[in-house]
Amino acid sequence: MNTIGLTILVRMGNCLCARETIEINGNKYYIRDSIGEGGFSTVVLVESATSHKLYALKRITCHAQTDEKVALSEVEFHKALCHPNIVECIDSDLVGVPDLVGNKTSQVLILLPYFPRGTLHDELIRRQETNTPLEETTVLTTFRGICEATLCMHSAKPHPLAHRDIKTANVLLKEDFTPVLMDLGSTARARVEVNGSSDARKLQDEAAEKSSMAYRAPELFNVEAFCHIDERTDVWSLGCLLYALCFYKSPFEAVYERGDSVALAVVSGNIKVPDSHPYSKDVIELIESLLKVNPEERPYVDWIVNSVDQLINKSAGAV
Template sequence: MMSINTEILKKFNLADSSKRNFIESEIERLGKGNVTSHIFTYSELCFATRNFHPDYMIGEGGFGRVYKGFLRGTNQAVAVKQLNRNGFQGNREFLVEVLLLSLLHNPYLVNLVGYCADGDQRVLVYEYMVNGSLEDHLFDLPPGKKALDWSTRMKIAEGAARGLEYLHEASNPPVIYRDFKASNILLDEDFNPKLSDFGLAKLGPTGDKTHVSTRVMGTYGYCAPEYASTGQLTTKSDVYSFGVVLLEMITGRRVIDHLRPSGEQNLICWAQPLLKDRRKFTQMADPLLEGRYPIRGLYQAIAIAAMCLQEDAELRPLISDVVTALNVLAKKNVEVCERPQQEALESKLRTENNNNNNSVEV
């Protein structure tokens, strides 16, 4: 188990008040023994991105903008994230990300190539992920773009869960990701997932503490209800967020979509009645799958999502249990049913359900 020393732990949980030069001194001091990533000058990154030209921009969010770049000399493709210059909160997130990704290494976490802290510039440089984010392949697909097939979705779900498992169980204290969502799951050329954007991560409780208390951060819709209402954060908060994303992958629906009818704008509210009746599970499948999924695999994936989304955090599974369940789904060599075969199987299952009165309670 990887142990994070006490001094660094304190830096993760600082109050949000300090001078702007805090980041430079902390990176310099802590970096001597802990940060092995390359230190870039701002001019080097301007060269890599052609002065952060709009044509090179590949993403944008509240944190800032992401550009594709090419490093001088090696011509290595990288993703360059230029953080918004919004005071200490941005500085803290920058420090957390540099320290975390320098301390933690796993195939399911994005690799930090280096960073830049010139003056008031805060820039992070990652390995470039050629297939963008999971969000790019689930929602608002342009004409002609192929939707992810079922097996690829389950492969991504399992890999993303393994990333959380590493944070929760290979680190001491555990790392709570706090911003698990489809746009933060990046995909390589083979659609292997890697978690990115660790600026909101927190170190979990130590000793006999059951949670850490913090200002509520993250993205609306993905936050666990107990965290949103009390600010009390645990690894089970991440498990809830994972359940939301898994449900997005199953349904092809955004967690919040104001373009849908009023009763369907919130994915969780729309799904709750359906989650309680196995006979309605097929109504939840993404229409873009065109019925090409193993029916029992769909049922099992929905059951996993339902367990993760339970209101009571204590009833949610550990992420390691989720990994075990998804590993079975991802490795099953079950041929995807063609539509006629599937309809026959669904009819058979409906008959069984009527006889046995089966349902899944959330």
């Protein structure tokens, strides 16, 4: 679900599916609207038949047992990651049995909260249209919440996890602007030992499928045959996201929109900061510290959280 992100959770529109219903563990829901689709998954807006509360329902179609395993791992990641800045899986279910010969599929159903305010991506588009940048304190507090979610993933036991697709379209906003990281379909073990060209191709293909180009770390574009990948792939994405919080889009979005080589732009590491902007030198330096082409030069997320705390205190006049 790399492209639909759950942008989701904003569109109610007209009822496209009248009284079509779906059951999750015996609980009935009315399908209110089709929100989006991508790959083998769709997202629909549903209403509880009993409470009439609205939810977002992600449906992942599985053609084989291997597909089921991947889809169910997303549910397991939700169970393992309980944090106020990570979207909650309210319920889940597996329906049907995949059968390639009989052309039958199963579906993994993931019930998620509904966020009327939508995504950070939506918010930044609205602000770009009116040229209304976020205040620096809002940038920092919002970014801190996303970093806290990322830190939860990187601190997971028994092994650290990486989101691998952190971007503005994968951050939902509560009514009070609290950020909530979503879409764990790209999540994987953070630390990977690449031993040979076969391992490198596999990881590169996975990144191409699940990690958005404008936020993808340089080391995932051209994976070396013998190397170590760790959670700092997410740190690069966080740098792109912090840039977007300030300037509406990832620093590589324009390259993508022009149809030029994003990989070349990313690997070059040339980040252009607009000449005129309302942000402090400290914020710009923080962006630059995260967007280091060499992952060994990037900090870990706990350092980022501490640095952001210092900047928040500084902007509030505490230091």
